[in-house]
Amino acid sequence: MYKTLYDVIVVGGGHAGYEAALASARMGVNTLLITLNKKLIGRLPCNPAVGGIAKSHLVSELDALGGELGRNSDYTGIQYRMLNTRKGPAVQSNRIQCDKDLFPVRIQAVLGMQKHLDIHDDIVTEIRTKGSKICGVTTRGSGDIDASAVVICTGTFLRGRVLIGMKSINEGRMGEESAEELSTSFDRFGFELGRLKTGTPPRIHRDSVDYSKMEIQPGDNPPPFFSRMARKEWKMFHVEHQKESSIGMNAMFHVEQPGMHPWMPGTDQIPCWLTHTNENTHQIIAENLKKSAMYGGLVEGTGVRYCPSIEDKIVKFSGRDSHHVFVEPEGRNNIRLYPNGTSNSLPEDVQGQMIHSIHGLENAEIIRPGYAIEYDYSNPTQLFHTLETKLVENLFFAGQLNGTTGYEEAAAQGFVAGANAAIKVLGGGPFTLSRSESYIGVLIDDLVTKGTDEPYRMFTSRSEHRLTLRQDNVYYRLFEKTKKLGIVDISEIEEISDQGKQIQAECDRLETIYFDGKSLGQMLRQPNFSYKDLPHNVSSLSDEVIKQVEIEVKYAGYIKREKERIDAARRKEDQHIPSDFDYDNVKSLRYEAREKLKNIRPENLGQASRISGVNPSDVSILMMFIKRETGQN
Ligand SMILES: Cc1cc2nc3c(=O)[nH]c(=O)nc-3n(C[C@H](O)[C@H](O)[C@H](O)COP(=O)(O)OP(=O)(O)OC[C@H]3O[C@@H](n4cnc5c(N)ncnc54)[C@H](O)[C@@H]3O)c2cc1C
Ligand SMILES: NC(=O)c1ccc[n+]([C@@H]2O[C@H](COP(=O)([O-])OP(=O)(O)OC[C@H]3O[C@@H](n4cnc5c(N)ncnc54)[C@H](O)[C@@H]3O)[C@@H](O)[C@H]2O)c1
Numbered sequence: 001m002y003k004t005l006y007d008v009i010v011v012g013g014g015h016a017g018y019e020a021a022l023a024s025a026r027m028g029v030n031t032l033l034i035t036l037n038k039k040l041i042g043r044l045p046c047n048p049a050v051g052g053i054a055k056s057h058l059v060s061e062l063d064a065l066g067g068e069l070g071r072n073s074d075y076t077g078i079q080y081r082m083l084n085t086r087k088g089p090a091v092q093s094n095r096i097q098c099d100k101d102l103f104p105v106r107i108q109a110v111l112g113m114q115k116h117l118d119i120h121d122d123i124v125t126e127i128r129t130k131g132s133k134i135c136g137v138t139t140r141g142s143g144d145i146d147a148s149a150v151v152i153c154t155g156t157f158l159r160g161r162v163l164i165g166m167k168s169i170n171e172g173r174m175g176e177e178s179a180e181e182l183s184t185s186f187d188r189f190g191f192e193l194g195r196l197k198t199g200t201p202p203r204i205h206r207d208s209v210d211y212s213k214m215e216i217q218p219g220d221n222p223p224p225f226f227s228r229m230a231r232k233e234w235k236m237f238h239v240e241h242q243k244e245s246s247i248g249m250n251a252m253f254h255v256e257q258p259g260m261h262p263w264m265p266g267t268d269q270i271p272c273w274l275t276h277t278n279e280n281t282h283q284i285i286a287e288n289l290k291k292s293a294m295y296g297g298l299v300e301g302t303g304v305r306y307c308p309s310i311e312d313k314i315v316k317f318s319g320r321d322s323h324h325v326f327v328e329p330e331g332r333n334n335i336r337l338y339p340n341g342t343s344n345s346l347p348e349d350v351q352g353q354m355i356h357s358i359h360g361l362e363n364a365e366i367i368r369p370g371y372a373i374e375y376d377y378s379n380p381t382q383l384f385h386t387l388e389t390k391l392v393e394n395l396f397f398a399g400q401l402n403g404t405t406g407y408e409e410a411a412a413q414g415f416v417a418g419a420n421a422a423i424k425v426l427g428g429g430p431f432t433l434s435r436s437e438s439y440i441g442v443l444i445d446d447l448v449t450k451g452t453d454e455p456y457r458m459f460t461s462r463s464e465h466r467l468t469l470r471q472d473n474v475y476y477r478l479f480e481k482t483k484k485l486g487i488v489d490i491s492e493i494e495e496i497s498d499q500g501k502q503i504q505a506e507c508d509r510l511e512t513i514y515f516d517g518k519s520l521g522q523m524l525r526q527p528n529f530s531y532k533d534l535p536h537n538v539s540s541l542s543d544e545v546i547k548q549v550e551i552e553v554k555y556a557g558y559i560k561r562e563k564e565r566i567d568a569a570r571r572k573e574d575q576h577i578p579s580d581f582d583y584d585n586v587k588s589l590r591y592e593a594r595e596k597l598k599n600i601r602p603e604n605l606g607q608a609s610r611i612s613g614v615n616p617s618d619v620s621i622l623m624m625f626i627k628r629e630t631g632q633n
Contacts, residue, residue, distance in 0.1 A: 002032055002118045002119075002120040002142075002145070003032075003118070004144070004145055004146060005145075005146045005147070006030050006031060006032040006118075006145065006146070006147045006148075007024075007029035007030045007031065007147065007148050007149065007422070007425040008024045008029055008030070008032070008148070008149045008150070008151065008418070008421045008422060008425060009031075009032045009033075009034060009136065009137055009145060009147040009149075009150045009151070010024065010031065010032070010033045010034070010150075010151045010153060010418065010421075011034050011035070011124045011137065011150065011151070011152045011153060011154060012034075012035055012152065012153035012154045012155060012157075012399070013033060013035030013036075013037075013038065013040065013041035013042065013119075014042075014043070014153060014155045014399060014400070014410060015069060015399065015407045015408075015410040015411040015414060016153035016155070016398040016399025016400070016401075016410040016411060016414030016417070017033060017035060017041070017151075017153035017398075017399070017414060018033070018041060018042055018068065018107055018111060018411075018414070019062070019067050019068060019069065019411045019412075019414035019415040019418060020151045020153055020396075020398055020414040020415065020417050020418030020421070021033040021111065021114075021117055021418060022067070022068055022111065022114060022117070022418070023066070023067070023414070023415045023418035023419040023422065023487065024151070024418040024419070024421055024422040025114050025115065025116040025117035026066065026114070026116075026487045027419060027422035027423070027426065027485075027486065027487065028116060028422075028426070029422045029425045029426060030116050030118075031116055031117050031118070031418075031422075032117075032118045032119075032120060032145065032147070033111070033117065033118070033119045033120070034119075034120050034121075034122050034124055034137070034139065034145070035119070035120075035121065035122075036121065036122075036123055036157075036172070036176065036177060036179075037121055037176070038108070038119050038120075039108075040104065040176070041104060041107060041108050041111065041119070042072070042103060042104040042106075042107035042108060043104050044098065044100055044103055044104070044407065045156075045173045045200065046200045046338075046343075047328065047338050047340055048097065048098040048099065048100035048103060048330055048331070048338070049095060049096065049097050049098065049328065050069065050073040050095070050096050050098055050226075050407055050408065051073070051093060051094050051095040051096055051226065051408065052083060052093055052095045053083060053084065053091070053093045053459065053460060054091075054093065054439065054458040054459045054460045054462070054463075055093070055406055055408040055409070055457070055458055056093035056094045056095065056226070056408075056471055057093065057439040057458070057460075057469065057470075057471050057474075058408040058409065058411070058412045058439050058440060058443065058458055059073065059226045059408050059411070060226055060471045060474045061412070061433075061438050061439060061440050061474055061478060062411060062412060062415055062440075063226050063227045063228065063474070064474045064475045064478045064479075064482055064488075065415060065478060065481065065482050065485060065487065065488070066482065066485065066488040067411060067412075067415045068107065068110060068411075069407065069408065069411040070225075070226030070227040071226070071227040071229055071230065072098075072103060072106055072107050072110070073096045073098050073103070073226055074096065074225045074226055074227045074229070074230035074265045075106055075260070075261060075262070075265050076098045076099045076102040076103045076105075076106050076262060077096040077097065077099070077265060077266070077269075078097050078098065078099050078269060078270045078329065078331065078332055079096070079097035079219040079269050079270055079271065079272060079328075079329075080094065080095075080096050080097075080219050080220055080223035080224055080225065080266060080269065081094065081095050081096075081217075081219055081220050081224070082094050082095075082220055082224045083095055089470050089471075089472055089551055089555075090460070090466045090467050090469070090470050091460045091466065092471065093471065094224040094225075094471070096226070097219075097270075097272060097328055097329070098331075099262070099331035099332055099334070100330040100331045100334055100336075101330075101331050101333070101334055102259070102262050102331065105259040105262075106259050106260055106262070108259070109259035109260045110260070120142070120145075122139040122140060122141045122142055123139060123140045123141070123177070123179060124137045124138070124139050124140075124154075124179070124182060125138050125139065125140050125181040125182060125185070126138040126181065126182070126185040127150060127152075127182075127185050127186075127392070127395065128144065129189075129392055132392065132393050133392070133393040133394055134147070134148075134149065134150045134392050134393065134394045134395040135147070136150070137150060140181075148394060148424065148425050149394040149395070149396065149421035149422075149424045149425055150394070150395050150396070150421075151396040151397075151398060151414070151417045151418055151421050152182075152395070152396065152397050152398070152401060153397075153398045153399045153401065153410070153414055153417075154179055154182065154399075154401050155172070155375075155399055155400040155401065155410070156172055156173055156198065156373050156375040156400055157172030157173075157176075157178055157179040157375065158178075158179050158182055158183045158193075158375055158376035158377075158401065159178060159179075159180060159183050159375060159376045160172040160173065160178035160179070160373055160374070160375045161178070161373065161374045161375070162174055162371050162372075162373050163197075163293035163294075163345050163371060163372040163373065163374060164293065164345060164346075164347065164348065164369055164370075164371045164372075165291055165292065165345070165346060165347030165348070165350075166291070166293070166347070167293075168293070171373075172375075173373060174368070174371060178375075183376045186378060189391055189392055190391050191378050191379070191382060191389070191391060192378065192379040192382065193376045193378055193379075194376070194377055194403075194453070195374055195375070195376060195377075196374070196375060196377050196403060196454070196455050197294070197372050197373060197374040197375075198372070198373055198405055198455060199294075199309050199343040199344065199370065199371065199372040199373065200343055200370055200371060200373075201310075201338065201339050201340070201341070201342040201343045201344065201370040202339065202342065202344075202351050202355060202366045202367075202368060202369050202370040203330070203336040203337065203338060203366070203367045203368045204327075204337045204339060204355065204361065204364040204365060204366055204367060205335055205336070205337070205364070205365040205367055206329065206335050206336070206337050207335070207365075208364050208365040209273075209327065209337065209361055209363075209364050210360045210361075210362065210363070211273060211360065212360075213275065213359045213360035214273040214274060214275040214327060214359070214360040215273065215274040215275070216271050216273060216274075217271055217272040217273060217274055217326070218269070218271045219269035219270075219271065221266075221269075222234065222266065223265070223266035223269070225265065228475070228492065230265045230266070233264075233265060234265065234266050237264055268332075270329050270332065272326055272327060272328045272329070273327040273328075273360070274324065274325070274326055274327070275325050275327060275358055275359050275360045275361065276322045276323065276324060276325060276358070276359065277310070277322055277323045277325060277341070277342075277357075277358055278321070278322055278357065278359070279321050280357040281354055281357040281358055282314050282321065284350065284353050284354050284357055285310060285311055285314045285344075285346070285350075285354055286314055288346055288347070288350040289311060289314075289315070291346060291347050291350060292311050292344065292345050292346045292347075292350075293345035293372050294309060294311055294312070294344075294345045294372055295311055295315075308343075309343045309344050309345065309372070310323070310341065310342050310343060310344045310354070311344055311345070311346070323341055324341055325339050325340065325341040325342060325358055325361075326339075326340040326341060327339055327340070327360070328340055335367070336367055336368075339355065339358075339361065342354070342355065342358075342370065343370055344370045344372075345370065345371060345372035346370070348369045351366065351369050351370055352366055375400075377400070377401055377402065377403045378397055378401055378402060378403075379403075379451055380397070380402040380403055380447035380448055380451055380452065381447075381448060381449070381450075381451040381599065381600050383397060383402070383447070383448045384430075384448065384603075385430070385432040385444055385445065385448055385603065386416065386417070386420040386430045386432060387402075387413060387416055387417040387420060387444065388417075388420060388424075390601070394421070394424050396417040396418075396420065396421050397417070398410070398413035398414045398416070398417035398418075399413055399414055400455075402447055403447065403451070403452040403453075403454075403455065403456055404443070404447070404452075404455065404456045404457065405455035405456065405457050406457050406458070408458065409443060409456070409457060409458055412439075412440045412443060412444075413443070413444065415440075416431065416432075416433070416440065416444060419431045419485060431481070431484075431485060432444075433478075433481065434570075434573065435463070435464070435465065435569070436465050436468075436566040436569055436570065437469075437477055437478065437481070438469060438477070438478060439458060439462075439463060439469055442458075442462050442463045442469075443456075443458055443462075445607065445610070446462060448600075449600060449602065449607055449611055450610065450611065450612055464565075464569075465562055465565070465566055467555065467558055467559060467562045468559060468562050468563070468566070470551070472547060472548065472551065473548060473551070475496045475499075475500075476496070476499075476500045476503070476548070479493075479496055479497065479500060482496075483497075499542070499544060499548075502541065502545045503545050503548045503549055506538065506541065506545065506549045507521075507549055507552050507553055510524060510534075510549070510553055513536055515535050515536065520534050520535075520536065521553050521556070524550065524553045524554060525553060525554055525556070530550065531546045531549060531550050532546075570606075572605045572606035573605075573606035574604065575604055575605040575606075575623065575626065576603065576604050577601075577602055577603065577604055577605065577608065577622075577626060578630070579601065579603075581601075581626075583597045583598050584598075585625075586621065586622065586625050588621050589618055589621055589622065590618060592613050593613060593614045593615070596611050596612070596613045596614055597611065597614060597618075597622075605619060605622065605623055608622060
């Protein structure tokens with residue numbers, strides 16, 4: 001059941017959409033999620049893997065703030081791995097292979113139980129405004145539905161075209177209707193739309209591959225989870241497990257609905273497998289390039305540079321005679337395997353030859369071909385940091401619509417947009433995250449400041465403060481924002497606050513206690529020295545607190561220098577530029593800089609300095625002018 005008036009409407013049930021709807025409803029405002037098919041909410045259209053390098057930081061930040069992607073991955077995971085373990089803690093990332101069938105089942109159960117949230121199957125064809133403000137949407141099936149704020153999360157569906165070889169079908173992803181009308185509505189309001197493309201590999205039958213020719217990739221034990229909830233449950237399970245038999249263990253935990261808790265998270269992991277392409281594979285692709293949608297001229301949009309199609313890899317890295325192919329199960333009871341690394345838009349017969357040339361896949365049965373998809377995206381420089389559009393008040397855009405790729409990038413934006421839409425209804429200051437406190441801040445600032453002309457994905461190298469933006473300290477660095485937002489349960493907030501205080505107190509203590517002429521802090525900074533090796537350590541501290549103390553003390557010198565850089569950056573961010581500032585008045589500004597500044601309208605000098613085409617001397621000129629005009633220091 002749905003009504004015809006809501007506080008917030010969210011359009012789209014992808015990862016941006018469910019996070020937006022949950023954030024909004026959890027802040028207590030009446031929310032409606034409209035999507036083409038509610039049974040497909042939370043679908044993982046490509047690899048059911050969440051996290052990986054830098055993306056895992058986004059998921060952890062969502063968990064700290066009260067988002068759902070991390071928990072949902074933990075509770076439906078079939079394989080858990082920590083990547084980059086040979087590198088420092090700042091770039092270590094976890095990656096969870098989820099069960100493709102159960103991931104959406106669980107998220108739908110979470111949505112179904114959420115107060116203040118209704119869900120409606122329909123297609124939105126238009127947005128409606130009253131003056132400069134959004135007032136609702138028009139749907140094909142139910143006509144007009146009114147709302148004070150609207151969040152659009154339509155992913156790859158706007159004028160979506162599925163492409164296989166020379167075939168092009170109007171679909172939002174394979175087997176799902178595309179959204180044709182909404183782009184026209186956006187055009188009318190002046191939104192700048194462009195075309196991007198992405199792709200997916202063929203799927204193969206799990207009983208048709210020769211595992212003996214591939215290298216096994218087992219999961220890690222203990223499993224690296226994203227969420228505090230799963231970590232706590234795992235710890236409790238293992239303590240209790242020693243006392244009692246595992247029979248009935250699931251019953252010990254509060255299980256609201258069967259879909260919410262399919263198994264004890266982290267148990268009974270399933271391995272992935274590693275194989276490689278070879279010269280034969282590359283030759284097959286090279287000989288058939290003209291038949292691929294991408295190289296035969298059917299695709300206009302720009303593809304994902306950093307997770308390219310196999311055709312792209314052969315053309316752009318022609319010197320390499322082999323590429324990794326990770327063969328990954330799509331679920332416990334799912335017959336499909338996902339050959340990660342073979343995304344393509346070649347005709348079906350060529351896909352078959354290409355797959356059969358790979359060791360272990362000689363007799364692979366292809367269940368579904370790979371394909372490319374092309375869709376409209378909207379220029380994200382037309383958004384504020386809250387993800388509200390600059391053209392229509394109380395209208396928000398989030399997810400792949402803003403030019404990103406990835407579940408994690410979509411979910412992070414959805415959460416920020418949903419929370420801000422609710423704040424617009426409730427009243428109160430905007431919820432934004434800065435580059436120096438989070439990867440979510442980096443993602444959004446990059447999008448709204450620089451825009452993108454290719455699908456944007458997160459990397460650790462995009463952050464200038466990655467030493468302090470670690471996954472392990474996420475609950476402490478986002479603590480104040482989390483508390484203010486009010487989505488996370490108060491008992492969790494108190495627990496994190498208490499742990500933060502213990503970490504600080506112990507770091508301080510270690511610098512003041514001396515042993516053999518050295519402070520305990522100095523001792524801990526010695527290579528291969530752990531907290532537990534210290535004399536006078538505190539045995540009652542939890543593993544979580546000890547881990548933080550070790551990192552904070554061992555890397556203290558680097559962290560201090562980074563904090564100084566953050567303070568310097570913050571001083572620039574504190575210098576606000578009035579929203580109606582007249583750049584034409586600053587005659588000494590170069591023409592290019594003036595045009596770029598007029599287009600982006602940065603909120604402060606820090607953001608101005610990150611606009612491409614605006615150089616440091618332009619920022620100095622601007623700073624002096626603003627100081628003179630506004631009397632800011
Ligand atoms: C073929 C393919 C391969 C991909 N490969 C990967 C990958 O390996 N890993 C990865 O992380 N990402 C991959 N992506 C991208 C990933 O799916 C997206 O980045 C992510 O799902 C985007 O989330 P979203 O919420 O923005 O949109 P989507 O997940 O696309 O969801 C859009 C939602 O909006 C609804 N909708 C659209 N238009 C309307 C309308 N007018 N009215 C009502 N509802 C509407 C749809 O029904 C859908 O629920 C791939 C995508 C595709 C299609
Ligand atoms: N079309 C799209 O929009 C699209 C398509 C593909 C990927 N993506 C995005 O990019 C990401 C995939 O890109 P990626 O190349 O970084 O892959 P990934 O995140 O799946 O893997 C990152 C690295 O992890 C390692 N790895 C991968 N699978 C592994 C496994 N099963 N076991 C052990 N190690 C493994 C590899 O070293 C790999 O380079 C996705 O998570 C998605 O967000 C988007």
